[in-house]
Amino acid sequence: MKFTLGLGSRAWRVSWEQAAAAAAVGPGAGGALGSSSLRVSCRRGPRLARALPLCLSGGGGARALPDCSGPSHRRSGARQLAGPRAMEQTYGEVNQLGGVFVNGRPLPNAIRLRIVELAQLGIRPCDISRQLRVSHGCVSKILARYNETGSILPGAIGGSKPRVTTPNVVKHIRDYKQGDPGIFAWEIRDRLLADGVCDKYNVPSVSSISRILRNKIGSLAQPGPYEASKQPPPQPALPYNHIYQYPYPSPVSPTGTKMGSHPGVPGSAGHVSIPRSWPSAHSVSNILGIRTFMEQTGALSGGEGAAYSPKMEDWAGVNRAAFPASPTVNGLEKPALEADIKYTQSASSLSAVGGFLPACAYPASNQHSVYSAPAASYLSPGPPWPPAQGPPLAPHGAGVAVHGGELAAAMTFKHPSREGNPRGRHCWKSRCFALFQPSTMEQCLLVDYHLSRAKM
DNA sequence: GCCGTGACGGTTGAA
DNA sequence: TATTCAACCGTCACG
Numbered sequence: 001m002k003f004t005l006g007l008g009s010r011a012w013r014v015s016w017e018q019a020a021a022a023a024a025v026g027p028g029a030g031g032a033l034g035s036s037s038l039r040v041s042c043r044r045g046p047r048l049a050r051a052l053p054l055c056l057s058g059g060g061g062a063r064a065l066p067d068c069s070g071p072s073h074r075r076s077g078a079r080q081l082a083g084p085r086a087m088e089q090t091y092g093e094v095n096q097l098g099g100v101f102v103n104g105r106p107l108p109n110a111i112r113l114r115i116v117e118l119a120q121l122g123i124r125p126c127d128i129s130r131q132l133r134v135s136h137g138c139v140s141k142i143l144a145r146y147n148e149t150g151s152i153l154p155g156a157i158g159g160s161k162p163r164v165t166t167p168n169v170v171k172h173i174r175d176y177k178q179g180d181p182g183i184f185a186w187e188i189r190d191r192l193l194a195d196g197v198c199d200k201y202n203v204p205s206v207s208s209i210s211r212i213l214r215n216k217i218g219s220l221a222q223p224g225p226y227e228a229s230k231q232p233p234p235q236p237a238l239p240y241n242h243i244y245q246y247p248y249p250s251p252v253s254p255t256g257t258k259m260g261s262h263p264g265v266p267g268s269a270g271h272v273s274i275p276r277s278w279p280s281a282h283s284v285s286n287i288l289g290i291r292t293f294m295e296q297t298g299a300l301s302g303g304e305g306a307a308y309s310p311k312m313e314d315w316a317g318v319n320r321a322a323f324p325a326s327p328t329v330n331g332l333e334k335p336a337l338e339a340d341i342k343y344t345q346s347a348s349s350l351s352a353v354g355g356f357l358p359a360c361a362y363p364a365s366n367q368h369s370v371y372s373a374p375a376a377s378y379l380s381p382g383p384p385w386p387p388a389q390g391p392p393l394a395p396h397g398a399g400v401a402v403h404g405g406e407l408a409a410a411m412t413f414k415h416p417s418r419e420g421n422p423r424g425r426h427c428w429k430s431r432c433f434a435l436f437q438p439s440t441m442e443q444c445l446l447v448d449y450h451l452s453r454a455k456m
Numbered sequence: 457g458c459c460g461t462g463a464c465g466g467t468t469g470a471a
Numbered sequence: 472t473a474t475t476c477a478a479c480c481g482t483c484a485c486g
Contacts, residue, residue: 095482104466104480126458135482140460157479158468 099133106154107134107142115139116146169204172197173212185209 092100101107111132118128125143129136146152169192176188185206192198204212 093482101481102467103482104468106480124458136459137461137483138481141481144460155479156469158470158477159479160470160475160477 095133095135097130097133097135099135101134106157107138109152112142112152112154115142116152119143119146169197170212173209177213185213188213 092102094100106112111134114132115128115134118131119125123131125139126136128134129139132139142152172192172195173188176183176191180187186209188209189203189206192203198204
């Protein structure tokens, strides 16, 4: 197990145990690392290489980095983490502050939550950075995102940018062109907006419209690729609203009724517009909305364990039934479903401060195994936090003791019919997270670790 | 010393 | 099935 240990401007790859030790002693405690071969990984090219000599001579004096023998010095991805040997194959890095992170992967929601939480308590970002051992750039980014969107969650990673020139849009462009052959591209663009075919977030650019006119519509006599008589493939006309879960304004009424829809344009929610009233897992109000819905459905009645009744197996489906969403929506279904199943949690973990997001909303399916590591070692103890009073959201040391046996019990939620179904895995795993409600990164990691060992 | 920002190396998932 | 591409991530360094 290797880490890239960054101290100063260094990026050293060290073993997990060494990195954990380094994190435990804190960034200022040099020389605590084990002794063996030193490997330096200059991730940042000349910049880092330039800084390297300085770093090597600074701080805690001579530092010997531990044995780096292993399968490969090449950084591995989280994909290698699955399986029983996940613990041995987990990679991570330690930043300048001694905090552990996984390059390319979001910080656990527990940390993101705590960043926002501390900020709301009036703690300066620089102090938050030091406290949580997260780079100030990251703290700044998370806070900025939170201020902008009300969400602490990371954005959607991966995937392709949804097309804006959907068949429906092309059809309308064709219609406009047929109605007025002299129409300009910018006029088409305005009409798409005016008619509600698109909104400002997914309206094609003028150049795109020109390209459509040139390539797809070129000759109006020719039947286009998206003939009206054909059944157009279901296309999300406003995918960003959903995939990215940002509170973008949408030309949709809160009831899901598409406003100003063009005649002939299907107005189903599956078509475009995911109503912003949908309880997005990324927003405060939507989290609360989920809670309300769960309470209404009685899913939260009883204790925490009872909160996840077998009915919860169809939690996503229940939500889908309660809101206008089409099962035929491609591209929208998965994000929506994952948002449902990954970020649900019981009401008891909701914040009293303002509900950015409960820590246990750790997106298990998205981040699972990334931080798979002995949780106690993952996060260095660091300075006591919070200094005075307990945090309002995630009681430090709440001590969600997660043991394999308990996980096994939790895993009884795993529905046999969903074996092999990623969504099923997401579903039951997310319930495991929700059941234990890890409110700290350690707890998240502990849950995740046991889930990994459970050969999910 | 704090903070915003861009470069960078990395991961992810749809096409 | 493998590859490509474009989104995202957190860290780091600069100003």
